[in-house]
Amino acid sequence: xxxxxxxxxxxxxxxxxxxxxxxxxxxxxxxxxxxxxxxxxxxxxxxxxxxxxxxxxxxxxxxxxxxxxxxxxxxxxxxxxxxxxxxxxxxxxxxxxxxxxxxxxxxxxxxxxxxxxxxxxxxxxxxxxxxxxxxxxxxxx
Numbered sequence: 001x002x003x004x005x006x007x008x009x010x011x012x013x014x015x016x017x018x019x020x021x022x023x024x025x026x027x028x029x030x031x032x033x034x035x036x037x038x039x040x041x042x043x044x045x046x047x048x049x050x051x052x053x054x055x056x057x058x059x060x061x062x063x064x065x066x067x068x069x070x071x072x073x074x075x076x077x078x079x080x081x082x083x084x085x086x087x088x089x090x091x092x093x094x095x096x097x098x099x100x101x102x103x104x105x106x107x108x109x110x111x112x113x114x115x116x117x118x119x120x121x122x123x124x125x126x127x128x129x130x131x132x133x134x135x136x137x138x139x140x141x
Contacts, residue, residue, distance in 0.1 A: 017067060093140070110126065
């Protein structure tokens with residue numbers, strides 16, 4: 001069994017994925033646009049959604065999450081990201097701090113990156129797309 005996160009960006013998925021590629025080295029391994037769907041039986045896709053992301057797989061280190069622009073009719077009950085954070089853990093404190101600063105661009109820091117009793121460096125933020133992040137490095141021996 002495997003549990004993975006699936007994020008719905010409500011129209012700006014491609015922009016978010018490009019940001020994650022630049023800021024933390026994410027790799028988009030699969031990307032399918034609505035216009036490329038082999039199954040059009042659910043009805044016509046509005047012209048403005050043809051190039052939006054229907055599904056994407058993203059790899060960061062040894063982990064993966066999935067993403068989409070969401071439903072092209074905007075009738076989602078779950079818009080926005082609430083009640084969770086993605087946790088990014090790296091061994092090196094300097095690298096963790098670099099990733100934290102990179103993810104912060106245009107976002108909001110909720111806890112500045114700092115040494116804690118459980119980590120040589122830890123900080124929390126909400127990125128410019130509304131996704132919560134916890135960035136940490138391993139405890140120093």
